[in-house]
Amino acid sequence: MGSAADAAGSAVDPTVLEALAAVVGAEHVTGGATAAAELSDYAHDEALSIAAQPPAAVVRPGSTAEVSAILRLAAGRRLPVTARGTGTGLSGAAIPRPDGLVVSFERMNRILEIDTENHVAVVQPGVTLAQLDEATAAHGLSYPVYPGENGASLGGNVATNAGGMRAVRYGVTRQQVQGLEAVLPTGEVVRTGGKLAKASTGYDLTQLIIGSEGTLALVTEATLRLYPRHPHQATVLAPFTGVDEVAAAVPKIVASGIGPLVLEYIDALTMAAITQAQELDLGICEQVRESTQAYLLVMLDNAVADRLDEDVQRLGEHLVSLGAADAYVLPGPAARRLVDAREKAFWTAKAIGAQEVVDVVVPRAAMPEFLRRARDIAERHGSFVAGCGHAGDGNVHLSVFETDPQVRYRLLRELFEAGMKLGGLISGEHGVGRTKKRYFTELTDPVNLDLMRRIKHAFDPAGILNPGVLLD
Amino acid sequence: MGSAADAAGSAVDPTVLEALAAVVGAEHVTGGATAAAELSDYAHDEALSIAAQPPAAVVRPGSTAEVSAILRLAAGRRLPVTARGTGTGLSGAAIPRPDGLVVSFERMNRILEIDTENHVAVVQPGVTLAQLDEATAAHGLSYPVYPGENGASLGGNVATNAGGMRAVRYGVTRQQVQGLEAVLPTGEVVRTGGKLAKASTGYDLTQLIIGSEGTLALVTEATLRLYPRHPHQATVLAPFTGVDEVAAAVPKIVASGIGPLVLEYIDALTMAAITQAQELDLGICEQVRESTQAYLLVMLDNAVADRLDEDVQRLGEHLVSLGAADAYVLPGPAARRLVDAREKAFWTAKAIGAQEVVDVVVPRAAMPEFLRRARDIAERHGSFVAGCGHAGDGNVHLSVFETDPQVRYRLLRELFEAGMKLGGLISGEHGVGRTKKRYFTELTDPVNLDLMRRIKHAFDPAGILNPGVLLD
Missing domain, CATH: 3.30.70.2740 (Alpha-Beta Plaits)
Structure with missing residues (x-):
């Protein structure tokens, strides 16, 4: 919903603003009667069908100690607290209460470490996926969660247990987070896990906080697993006459051992909408297009170029034997644009x-x-x-x-x-x-x-x- | 510790035995003055340095409903309850209280389903890893957690978040469990997750119960992720002059993209002990053996035989460039015996x-x-x-x-x-x-x-x- 629907935040107790300013500096606190326009920037995420709601105040901490002080203050005054990364969520979990604070992590946006020995990244919650991707690429590594919005923050990804197209190979956020630092509503700081591939030492607080949508603790640091970045990629698009055929093909492709990086279905209507929105011609003849109810989009990657070529060949034959009308190996630019268009499906849906x-x-x-x-x-x-x-x-x-x-x-x-x-x-x-x-x-x-x-x-x-x- | 250290369980209220018998049948309850010998079988797991302790009674439920009734009864009488799978744990989590019940899952040992479409197995807690391995092999699938004791039960694996040698490729138990059925201490039955690769629908109760060592709920059913079983395997053993060299080699091998199935180090003393215990001659010349402080054991597997051969070649060259004295490709039988010996390292340690x-x-x-x-x-x-x-x-x-x-x-x-x-x-x-x-x-x-x-x-x-x- 647009800003027209914004309800004004409640009038905030000026002593709250003063106390927050004492913690983070006055320039990092927004609130009060004259701040309505600024507050409305923090009134919504990307959820449809829900009214925006400005908070009473926004505070932008620069450190874990500041987050802790903010939560002690909020606890003392029973102020509702909503954490915010970059506001790209789709379910309204970043929409605050009118009488509450938004704790925005926009200043806590540093990659603290890329550890090439342990293959982990240590990040602050305001770091975006795009930022992490660039930093890991420099080391031939990658963080594999691609939820379709590279402007999303890692803090938000942890809060919703973000998934995306590569989860079929690598799992979702839950499988990547090895440790957290988080601040409890009392202001206490808890550290869970570490640069550790495994643990059996008490209840797994890391896993409990992941996916809790900002209701249990505020994450101030995450230790994330990284993987070797494979240099060779290929994209295959297979049109099927029905979704049943697509679904029947999926376990067989997984069982074949090809290990796809991406395995997406796109129904005919959505394909038409997203290719039109992106002005993308995939070169599929009209006859095939008319009899297609659903497409399967498969991406493969490999450290070795020859193996990728062999796998693409095998996959193509396999897809046709499973009922695909054909198996189009998309050229690099078209593949990138189609994946990009698929990632933007939400925006296309919103636009139409x-x-x-x-x-x-x-x-x-x-x-x-x-x-x-x-x-x-x-x-x-x-x-x-x-x-x-x-x-x-x-x-x-x-x-x-x-x-x-x-x-x-x-x-x-x-x-x-x-x-x-x-x-x-x-x-x-x-x-x-x-x-x-x-x-x-x-x-x-x-x-x-x-x-x-x-x-x-x-x-x-x-x-x-x-x-x-x-x-x- | 042996049975000599067994303390007698407390005298049990006969009405408890009667009530338990009413739930599961008298033949599935053990307790009372004449049952001391039988109770001592439930007095220990494989933990060293801790005294065995027989419980007041043992009850062997046959269904979730029976587990629920047992827990309601225990709650009503404030009886301590310790769950037991096959008793292969190493930390004493299956050692009961003298005034408590052991709930033994030996009768709940059925594989309820091998779902080849969704690639999951649904098992009762008493199913062993060996049993599941046999059942999945028939479908070309495998459950990848190998904690070194194939007689271990899946219920126990869930309770300790078991790992083992293949965790470097597949992760530990936590990464395989998609859903649970569990009974709360109130007797209420909770179902979490499902045949689902991902979820962001409330707190992850599945993950919280995993690794909780029987202190939060009793697991009565687990839905486990399965993987394609690769037909081709190879084992390479590399002697190094020090553990530092081994540890430095590890991230480089992972980063190479070879994707090892197993990546173990074995110090020289342990290698001598386990090979001697298994009467295993690996054909490593004395000169190399004498200058070796640590071995790296690497297993590779692949769906395609040629690729495995290429990878073994690459790995061997890589290991030598990383400082290994040599890279021995072990013949199948020797490889199996060495991995077996490594898995039995605990027993060797105990024996010596x-x-x-x-x-x-x-x-x-x-x-x-x-x-x-x-x-x-x-x-x-x-x-x-x-x-x-x-x-x-x-x-x-x-x-x-x-x-x-x-x-x-x-x-x-x-x-x-x-x-x-x-x-x-x-x-x-x-x-x-x-x-x-x-x-x-x-x-x-x-x-x-x-x-x-x-x-x-x-x-x-x-x-x-x-x-x-x-x-x-």
Whole structure:
């Protein structure tokens, strides 16, 4: 939603602003009657269908000690606190409370170390994926999480357990984070894990904080696993007559041992929209295009050029034997533009008027059944859904076109229920945030919810961290 | 310790035995005055340096509903409960309380499903690694965690976050578990995750239960990730003049993109002990053997035979350029026997009189420094340490030879402190259990310990699950 919907933040107690200024310096605090325009910059993330909400104040710490002091101050005054990276989240977890603080990590944006012996990076939460990619490339290493928005911050990635296209090979954020430094709502600083590939020394606090959407602790440093960067890449696009055929092909491609880097499906409508938006001609003849319901996009990489060529050959034959109309090896520039267009699918959906974007995750073999049920549900409501997704992971991204909020609520609830009945969950990588909280709390087993509430209470008995996100 | 040290379990209230019998059938309950011999089978795991302790009673449930009923009963009577798989743990986490119950999962030993579409196995906790390996092999798939004891149960593996030699390629248990069914100390059944490669839908209860050593919930079902089984394997053994040289070689081998399946170091003494114990002649000439302080054991595998041969060639050249005296490609039978001997290193250490075995984990580049400090610490106490370890993971397995318990306590405490000062933790894969609890609670930051205690309380306010393990 645009700034037109911004509600003014509550009037903030001037002594709060003074106390914050004493911690971080007055130039790093925004608040008060004259700051409305600046505060509105911190009023939203990229979530659709939810009103922006400016906070009472924004504070930009420069160090862990400052974050700790801010949280002690907030705890003492029972002020709600919402952490913010670069604001690219899709579920509203960075939308603050009108009476609360935004702790923006924009100044804590340093890569503290690229450790080439242990193959880890140590980063502050405000570091972006693009920044980390550039720094690791210089060492022939890479951080493999590509959630489709390279302006996203690592702090935000940790908070939502971000995934993306390469998760089929490398796993999601959860698999990359070896250690954290985080500040508890009491102001205490906790260090978990380390430059360690493994541990069995008490409860895994690292894993518990990952994906907790700013409700348990504020991450001030993350130790991330790096991998050798493979120099050779190839991209293959295979048109199929239906999503069932795509889904049936996926386990066979994985089992073949080719080890794809990316394994995405894109439905025909989404392909048309994203190629049109990017003015991209893939050179697929009209006849094939007309009989295609879904595309499989496969990327391979290898340290050895010859092996990549062999694998591309094998993959192509395999795809055709699995029912693909053809297997197009895309030239480098077209491949890059298509992957880029796929990454921007969210923006295309937004541009053509989608009211909501969801990312239900199901067992990957259940993907066609889920898509069938999703189409049926949408049709029954006179609505429309289309999408693409991480076929190797069963993570289905659907754009939902339905302007009536009441109808949309019922439609989304039925979509989530359909995914859960197939053994899935509401979100694979976007998180619950504010946009899906109602569905999450209505549809999740009360035993799980109660346990999560008790865990929340164990970290944050006063409930100051991101109230209204994930749980009530 | 042997059965000579067994203390008798407390006399058990006969109404408890009757109530348990009503749940699982009398033939699946052991307890009472005449059962001492049977109870002593459940009095220990494989931990050294800790007295066996028979429980008051043993109950062998056949289903999740029975586990739930047992926990309701235990909660009502405030009976301590210790879960037991096959009793192969090394830290005493399966040693019960004299006034408590052992819940043995020996009857819940079925593989419920091998799902070849989603590449997952669904298993009960009593299933062993050997059983799962056989079942997955039939489908060309494999479960990659090999902690060196194929008789270990999956329930136990989940409880300690088991690792093993292949973790350098595939990660540890934590990376394989996609979902759990578990029973809370209230008897409530919680289902977490699913056949899902990823999720961002609330706190990750799956990850929190993994590695919690039976103190948070009893796992009754696990959904495990499977991988294509590569048909071609090769094993290369490289002698080095020092551990420093081994440790320096490790990141370079990882960065080369060869992607080793196994990357182990074995010190000269341990190599002599395990090859002698297994009557294994590796054909390494005496001159090389005498100048060798440490061996690097590398296993490669591939779906394509030619690629494996090329990689072995490249690896051999690489190892020699990194300072190895030579690179021996071991013939299949010798390779299998050496890996087997390495897996049995614990038994060899026990046989030659080690009083304790530890598995400190450090950043892998800190391994030589840790080993130097460990030798110094041992020397200062007039003691002796030797070992081997997962070089790719920085997980150092040391056998400790020191008969005086007071000296051993100081020595172990200094070893753990040395590891922690280098950024490590007390245990990489064995767990804290009972044997390392004192060190863990003395050396861990109180902020972390308090948080863990609050999490324990959130799951188990009455404290009936494995009291005395991990935390007090």
